[in-house]
Amino acid sequence: MSLAADRASRSLRLTALTKEFATFTAVRSLDLEVPAGSFFALLGPSGCGKTTTLRMVAGLEVPTSGSIHLGDDEITYEKPYRRPVNTVFQNYALFPHLDIHENVAFGLRRRKVKDVDRQVKEMLALVELESQAKKKPPQMSGGQQQRVALARALINRPEVLLLDEPLGALDLKLRRAMQIELKRIQTEVGLTFVHVTHDQEEAMTMADTIAVMNGGVIEQMGSPAELYENPRTTFVANFLGQSNLIAGSVASAEGDVVRVDMHGNQVSIPAERAHARSGEGWVGIRPEKVLLAPAGEPIDAPGNHLTGGIVTDVSFVGVSTQYLVQMPWGQELMAFEQNTGRRAVLAKGTKVDVSWRPEFSFLLPASQDVNAGVLEEA
Amino acid sequence: MTGLQRAGRWIGEHLVLALGLLVMVYMFVPIAVVMLMSFNDNSKSRNVYAFQDFTWSNWAHPCRPNGMCDAVVRSIEIGLLATLVATILGSLAAFALVRHDFVGRSAANTVIFLPMASPEIVMGSSLLALFVASGFGGRLGFVTIFIAHVMFCLSFVIVTVKARLTGLDENLEQAAMDLYASEWTTFWRVTFPLVFPGVAAAALLSFSLSFDDFIITNLNAGQTVTFPMFVWGVAQRGIPMQVNVVGTVMFLISMFLVLGNMLATRKKVAA
Amino acid sequence: MRRGRFTGYWLMLPAALWLALFFVIPFYSLLATSLYDPEGSVLTGYDVTYHFANFVDALDDFWEPLLRSLWYAAVATAICLVLGYVLAYAIAFKAGRWSSLLLVLVIAPFFTSFLIRTLSWKLILADDGFVVDTLQFLHVLGDDSRLLATPVAVIAGLVYNFLPFMVLPLYASLEKIDGRLIEAAGDLYASPSRGFLKVTLPLSKPGVIAGTLLTFIPAAGDYINASLLGSPNQRMVGNVIQNLFTSTGDYAAAGALSVILMAIIVAMVMVYIRTAGTEELV
Structure with missing residues (x-):
C-alpha cells in the first residue's frame, strides 16, 4: 500500500x-x-x-x-x-x-x-x-x-x-x-x-x-x-560515544596539518578536523582508535606515538577489552581493543606505549568545558 | 510441633482478614435487621422493636403510613434537583481547579474542603441564621432545603470529579488535537467520555447525600417534610414498618448501581 | 495550546458564588446571631447588640453537653480507628481480588438512610433483645441493666455511623504503600510486628489523620445517635443547639453555642494538624 x-x-x-x-x-x-x-x-x-x-x-x-x-x-x-x-x-x-x-x-x-x-x-x-x-x-x-x-x-x-x-x-x-x-x-x-x-x-x-x-x-x-x-564541540564528543580529551597547545598550523604540543609530545591533526587554529585546545581521540602495545614493541600506526603509559584498569566485555592507561602527566586515557586474539590481554600494571593515526584525532577550542556531555546520557 | 507452628502461621495470615470481615459484619447487621423488619407484621402489637409475624403487606402497601410517600417523593424531587445543579456547578469548578491556573485557586481549594470538615449542626444553624437575618425566616421550605443541599453536595462533587480529572493524561487531549479533532470535538470525544465515570459517581453521591440529610435539612425546612424528617417525626411514636421497606429499597437500588458499575468495568478489562 | 485567560474564573464562578453565599456568609450571620440581644424572640425580632455575655451564658448553661460531645466523639473516633484500621488493612493487603468488592460494601451503608440504620440499632440493643439477653446470660450486664439510654449505646451508634469515614482515607493511604517496602523491612531483620510499626503505620499517617478528623468532626456535632439511642442524660451539644433553634427560639444562645463548637473544633484540628505535621489534607 x-x-x-x-x-x-x-x-x-x-x-x-x-x-x-x-x-x-x-x-x-x-x-x-x-x-x-x-x-x-x-x-x-x-x-x-x-x-x-x-x-x-x-x-x-x-x-x-x-x-x-x-x-x-x-x-x-x-x-x-x-x-x-x-x-x-x-x-x-x-x-x-x-x-x-x-x-x-x-x-x-x-x-x-x-x-x-x-x-x-x-x-x-x-x-x-x-x-x-x-x-x-x-x-x-x-x-x-x-x-x-x-x-x-x-x-x-x-x-x-x-x-x-x-x-x-x-x-x-x-x-x-x-x-x-x-x-x-x-x-x-x-x-x-x-x-x-x-x-x-x-x-x-x-x-x-x-x-x-x-x-x-x-x-x-x-x-x-x-x-x-569529527565533533565540533566537547559536548558532542562526549555525548555521542566517548572521547579522550587531552590538553595541548597549537605549535604550528600550516597547510592541511595542525601540530599540537601535548605535554611534551608532538601530535599532528588534519586541518579540517582542527576546530582551533592557535593557542590552547583539547586534542580528542576516540577510545577504539587508541592502540596499545607493551613498552618498546612496535605499534602499527604511523604518526602520533606516546610512551610511558601504565595500564591501571582492565575490563573484559566480550567483544572488546577496555583499558585505562595512566600517562606520564597523570591523565588516564581510555582504549578499547577488539578481542581478535592477535595478542594476549594486557595485565594491570603493564608498561605500554600508546598510539593513534593522526587522521582520527580532532582538536577543540580550550574554551569549551572538557566535561560537557559526560554522563548526561540517560 | 510443626503442625502447631503451621496452625499459628495460618492464624497469623488470616487473623487480620477474619477480624476485618467481622467489622464488615458489624456494618451490615443493622441493614439486615432493616430488611428483616420490612417483613414484620406488628398489627397485633404496639412494640415496633421486635419481630412478631411474617407478612408481605408492608411491601404490598408501602404508602399506608400517612404522609410517608409524599415525603419520599419530596426527597426524591429535592435530591434530583440538587444533584443536577451541584453536579453541573461542581464539575465546572473541578475543571477550573485542575486545568486552569488563576489567582485565588488555593483559597478556592480551602473553601471547598471546609464544608466537608464542618459539623452539620454548625452549617445548618449558620444557614438558618442567614435566612432569618435576611427575612426568609418565615419562608423556609423547598427552596431553602434545595439551596442547602446544593451547598453541601458541591464540595463532594468537586473533589470526586477533580480526582478523576487529575488522573486524566493531558497527552490524550493533545493526541486528539494532533489527530484533527478541534477543541470541541476533543472535549466530547475524549475528555468527557474519560471523565464521565467521575461525574456519574459524583452525581450518585450527591443524590444519596441529599436524600439522606437530616440535620441541616431539619433546621432549614420550615413546615416542609422530607423523608428523613418523616422518619424522625415518627421515631418518637414508633416507626411504621413501611419505613423499613423504603430503607431496603434504597439499599438494593444503590447496591445494584454500584455493583453493576463494578461488574461492567471488570468485564471491560477482562474482554 | 492557548487558553482563555479568564476561562478558569468563569468555570469557577457559579460554584464559588454558591459557596460564598450559602456557606461563607452564613458564618457571619451565625456570628451576628450569637451577638443578638438575648431578650429577642421570633415575635419581637432580633437585634445585634454585641451581647458578648451570650457566650459566657451559653458555656455556663451548656458546658456539660459540650464536654460530653467532645468526649463521646473522641472515644468513638478511637474505636473507629482501631476497627477501621483492621478493616482497611485487610482490604488493602489481605483481600486479594475481593478488595474492590469489599470497598464497595464499605460505602454501601452510606446509601441507606442514616436514620433508619440508627433506629435499627435501637432494635438490636433493645431491652429484651438478643444482645442484652446474651450479655445478661454471660453476666456482663446485670439482670436489670440495659444498653439503650446509656453512653455505650450512643457511642456504639456513633462508631457505627462514622466508621466508613475512617475506613476510606485509611484504605487510600494503605493502598499506596508499596508491598516491597514491607518485604524490605522483613529482609532487614524487622519482625512482622516491627515492620508494621516502623514502616506501614508511619506511611499510613496521612490516612490516619484524615480519617480521625473526618470521624471526629461529624461525631462531635451529631445528635441523632444521642436522641435515638440515648436518654436526656446522654444529651449532646447538637441536641441543645437544635432545640434552642427550633423549639425554644433562643437564637442568641443557639448561635453562641454553634460558634463555640466550631471554634473548639477549628482549634483542635489546627493543633492536631500541627502536631501531626501534614499538609496533605486539602
Missing part, C-alpha cells in the same frame, strides 16, 4: 524559533531545515529543548518568536488539528476508552475520510496487529501499544511524522527490534520523520541526519558518521 503523502512532501523549516517559559528559555533562536523524506533525529539530554521544539512543530506549544514553515506555508500559529503533522507520543497517549480499530481510525473520522475501515485494516496489517483490532489499549503490551501509536499517526499520511522518544518505554531487546522496524517503515512510506531521543545509539542507528541539542541550541548537525568522527 502506498502511504506516501497525497501532496508532494515538503521540507520543514524552523527559523529563529524561540520558546521562553516563565523561568527559563527552552529553545533559543533555533534554525533548522529538515529535507523532505529524511529521517531526522533531534538528540540531546533531558531538558535540552528537543521535546519543546517537537511540540512547537506539532502545534502543542506556541513559540515565543520565530517561525515554522512547511514548504512555503507558514504554520507557526496554526492549530494542531489544522497542520499535516502527526505525532507518536512518548507514552503513546492511546485513547483508553476506544478499541485499537477506533484509535487508529480517529484521525480519519475527524477528517470525514471515506473508506475508513479498509484503510484501518491495511494500516493494522502494516504494523502486524490485524488480529488485535477489537482490544482496548490497556490490554496490550508496550511494544504493541507503540505500534498502534505509530499506525494511528501514519494512517493520516502526514507530511511530517513526529516521534517523541517513541521507544523510551520499551526494554532493550524490543527497542532494538523496533528501531529496525521503524527504519523499514520510514523507507517504505518515504515520509519525513522527525525523531526526538536522548539515546545516541538509537539516533545513530536510525537517522540520516542528527542534530545534537544542548541548552536550547543545536551544537552540531550532520550525518551520524560525521558527528562521531
Whole structure:
C-alpha cells in the first residue's frame, strides 16, 4: 500500500524559533531545515529543548518568536488539528476508552475520510496487529501499544511524522527490534520523520541526519558518521560515544596539518578536523582508535606515538577489552581493543606505549568545558 | 510441633482478614435487621422493636403510613434537583481547579474542603441564621432545603470529579488535537467520555447525600417534610414498618448501581 | 495550546458564588446571631447588640453537653480507628481480588438512610433483645441493666455511623504503600510486628489523620445517635443547639453555642494538624 503523502512532501523549516517559559528559555533562536523524506533525529539530554521544539512543530506549544514553515506555508500559529503533522507520543497517549480499530481510525473520522475501515485494516496489517483490532489499549503490551501509536499517526499520511522518544518505554531487546522496524517503515512510506531521543545509539542507528541539542541550541548537525568522527564541540564528543580529551597547545598550523604540543609530545591533526587554529585546545581521540602495545614493541600506526603509559584498569566485555592507561602527566586515557586474539590481554600494571593515526584525532577550542556531555546520557 | 507452628502461621495470615470481615459484619447487621423488619407484621402489637409475624403487606402497601410517600417523593424531587445543579456547578469548578491556573485557586481549594470538615449542626444553624437575618425566616421550605443541599453536595462533587480529572493524561487531549479533532470535538470525544465515570459517581453521591440529610435539612425546612424528617417525626411514636421497606429499597437500588458499575468495568478489562 | 485567560474564573464562578453565599456568609450571620440581644424572640425580632455575655451564658448553661460531645466523639473516633484500621488493612493487603468488592460494601451503608440504620440499632440493643439477653446470660450486664439510654449505646451508634469515614482515607493511604517496602523491612531483620510499626503505620499517617478528623468532626456535632439511642442524660451539644433553634427560639444562645463548637473544633484540628505535621489534607 502506498502511504506516501497525497501532496508532494515538503521540507520543514524552523527559523529563529524561540520558546521562553516563565523561568527559563527552552529553545533559543533555533534554525533548522529538515529535507523532505529524511529521517531526522533531534538528540540531546533531558531538558535540552528537543521535546519543546517537537511540540512547537506539532502545534502543542506556541513559540515565543520565530517561525515554522512547511514548504512555503507558514504554520507557526496554526492549530494542531489544522497542520499535516502527526505525532507518536512518548507514552503513546492511546485513547483508553476506544478499541485499537477506533484509535487508529480517529484521525480519519475527524477528517470525514471515506473508506475508513479498509484503510484501518491495511494500516493494522502494516504494523502486524490485524488480529488485535477489537482490544482496548490497556490490554496490550508496550511494544504493541507503540505500534498502534505509530499506525494511528501514519494512517493520516502526514507530511511530517513526529516521534517523541517513541521507544523510551520499551526494554532493550524490543527497542532494538523496533528501531529496525521503524527504519523499514520510514523507507517504505518515504515520509519525513522527525525523531526526538536522548539515546545516541538509537539516533545513530536510525537517522540520516542528527542534530545534537544542548541548552536550547543545536551544537552540531550532520550525518551520524560525521558527528562521531569529527565533533565540533566537547559536548558532542562526549555525548555521542566517548572521547579522550587531552590538553595541548597549537605549535604550528600550516597547510592541511595542525601540530599540537601535548605535554611534551608532538601530535599532528588534519586541518579540517582542527576546530582551533592557535593557542590552547583539547586534542580528542576516540577510545577504539587508541592502540596499545607493551613498552618498546612496535605499534602499527604511523604518526602520533606516546610512551610511558601504565595500564591501571582492565575490563573484559566480550567483544572488546577496555583499558585505562595512566600517562606520564597523570591523565588516564581510555582504549578499547577488539578481542581478535592477535595478542594476549594486557595485565594491570603493564608498561605500554600508546598510539593513534593522526587522521582520527580532532582538536577543540580550550574554551569549551572538557566535561560537557559526560554522563548526561540517560 | 510443626503442625502447631503451621496452625499459628495460618492464624497469623488470616487473623487480620477474619477480624476485618467481622467489622464488615458489624456494618451490615443493622441493614439486615432493616430488611428483616420490612417483613414484620406488628398489627397485633404496639412494640415496633421486635419481630412478631411474617407478612408481605408492608411491601404490598408501602404508602399506608400517612404522609410517608409524599415525603419520599419530596426527597426524591429535592435530591434530583440538587444533584443536577451541584453536579453541573461542581464539575465546572473541578475543571477550573485542575486545568486552569488563576489567582485565588488555593483559597478556592480551602473553601471547598471546609464544608466537608464542618459539623452539620454548625452549617445548618449558620444557614438558618442567614435566612432569618435576611427575612426568609418565615419562608423556609423547598427552596431553602434545595439551596442547602446544593451547598453541601458541591464540595463532594468537586473533589470526586477533580480526582478523576487529575488522573486524566493531558497527552490524550493533545493526541486528539494532533489527530484533527478541534477543541470541541476533543472535549466530547475524549475528555468527557474519560471523565464521565467521575461525574456519574459524583452525581450518585450527591443524590444519596441529599436524600439522606437530616440535620441541616431539619433546621432549614420550615413546615416542609422530607423523608428523613418523616422518619424522625415518627421515631418518637414508633416507626411504621413501611419505613423499613423504603430503607431496603434504597439499599438494593444503590447496591445494584454500584455493583453493576463494578461488574461492567471488570468485564471491560477482562474482554 | 492557548487558553482563555479568564476561562478558569468563569468555570469557577457559579460554584464559588454558591459557596460564598450559602456557606461563607452564613458564618457571619451565625456570628451576628450569637451577638443578638438575648431578650429577642421570633415575635419581637432580633437585634445585634454585641451581647458578648451570650457566650459566657451559653458555656455556663451548656458546658456539660459540650464536654460530653467532645468526649463521646473522641472515644468513638478511637474505636473507629482501631476497627477501621483492621478493616482497611485487610482490604488493602489481605483481600486479594475481593478488595474492590469489599470497598464497595464499605460505602454501601452510606446509601441507606442514616436514620433508619440508627433506629435499627435501637432494635438490636433493645431491652429484651438478643444482645442484652446474651450479655445478661454471660453476666456482663446485670439482670436489670440495659444498653439503650446509656453512653455505650450512643457511642456504639456513633462508631457505627462514622466508621466508613475512617475506613476510606485509611484504605487510600494503605493502598499506596508499596508491598516491597514491607518485604524490605522483613529482609532487614524487622519482625512482622516491627515492620508494621516502623514502616506501614508511619506511611499510613496521612490516612490516619484524615480519617480521625473526618470521624471526629461529624461525631462531635451529631445528635441523632444521642436522641435515638440515648436518654436526656446522654444529651449532646447538637441536641441543645437544635432545640434552642427550633423549639425554644433562643437564637442568641443557639448561635453562641454553634460558634463555640466550631471554634473548639477549628482549634483542635489546627493543633492536631500541627502536631501531626501534614499538609496533605486539602
